[in-house]
Amino acid sequence: MGFIQKIIDGLKKTKQAIVFQLNQLFKKGIFDEDFYDDLQFLLLSADVGNDTAEVIIEKLKEKMTKDKVGDPKQAQQYLKQVLCDILGEDQLEIETPSVITIVGVNGVGKTTTVGKLANLFTKQGKSVVVAAADTFRAAASEQLEIWANRAKVRIVKHEEGSD
Ligand SMILES: Nc1nc2c(ncn2[C@@H]2O[C@H](COP(=O)(O)OP(=O)(O)OP(=O)(O)O)[C@@H](O)[C@H]2O)c(=O)[nH]1
Ligand SMILES: [Mg+2]
Structure with a gap:
């Protein structure tokens, strides 16, 4: 296998592993301090910088607490929204x-x-x-x-x- 192909396959595995772990984490439906610690760890392992990961966690925590979110699907939507806000097109x-x-x-x-x-x-x-x-x-x-x-x-x- 070529060197580049090895890198591509390696990244593919990382992406799949992170998506899987994110789903597992949200599925539990427990949004306590451990959840946010685990989420931060996952973001860092997906190459999100430390400062950005902290901002994401802070914003998500604030929104989820305010709206008393307990549903995994809704929580995942909240994370999506926080990420989209940070990446804002303009x-x-x-x-x-x-x-x-x-x-x-x-x-x-x-x-x-x-x-x-x-x-x-x-x-x-x-x-x-x-x-x-x-x-x-x-x-x-x-x-x-x-x-x-x-x-x-x-x-x-x-x-x-x-x-
Ligand atoms: N899910 C997803 N797929 C994407 C995204 N950008 C590109 N792709 C897909 O990734 C594949 C490769 O995209 P390209 O834009 O051809 O990548 P490239 O870097 O120009 O590839 P090479 O010129 O072969 O090195 C294609 O199947 C794209 O549709 C993206 O943001 N999200
Ligand atoms: Mg190309």
């Missing part, structure tokens, strides 16, 4: 002109993210051009082109293997 502000380089190991969602960013910035009234920098991986630029078309933005690309 936090992504850029100066223009700007150049954004997207890098990452195979299959982590680079091309999809370029499509999402192109769409977001277009909606903000910005003029977007995407450039296919990966001319090595077969069909990489074609995949990017699909997203550029969906977001209705210009694309700069050259032959496969070109400089």
Whole structure:
């Protein structure tokens, strides 16, 4: 098995393990200090930074206590809402002109993210051009082109293997 594939498989296992453990934790339906400790541990093991994990716990605790939440499904919705609030779309502000380089190991969602960013910035009234920098991986630029078309933005690309 290739090195990169090993990393991808490793991350997949981590993600599945965390989702499973989150479900198990909420299923218990006991939202005491131990619950919040375990949740913080899970967030940290999912690569959430310590400061952010503390903010998430604090906000969740506050909301859940205020609304006296005891139902696991409802509690999970509350966590989802806290995460969405923190990730808020309008936090992504850029100066223009700007150049954004997207890098990452195979299959982590680079091309999809370029499509999402192109769409977001277009909606903000910005003029977007995407450039296919990966001319090595077969069909990489074609995949990017699909997203550029969906977001209705210009694309700069050259032959496969070109400089
Ligand atoms: N669930 C989920 N899947 C995603 C997300 N972003 C991308 N994907 C999926 O992940 C797979 C890989 O996405 P790509 O955008 O092609 O990833 P990439 O990093 O460009 O891949 P390579 O160019 O092959 O290295 C696709 O099946 C996407 O639909 C996301 O935010 N959530
Ligand atoms: Mg790609």
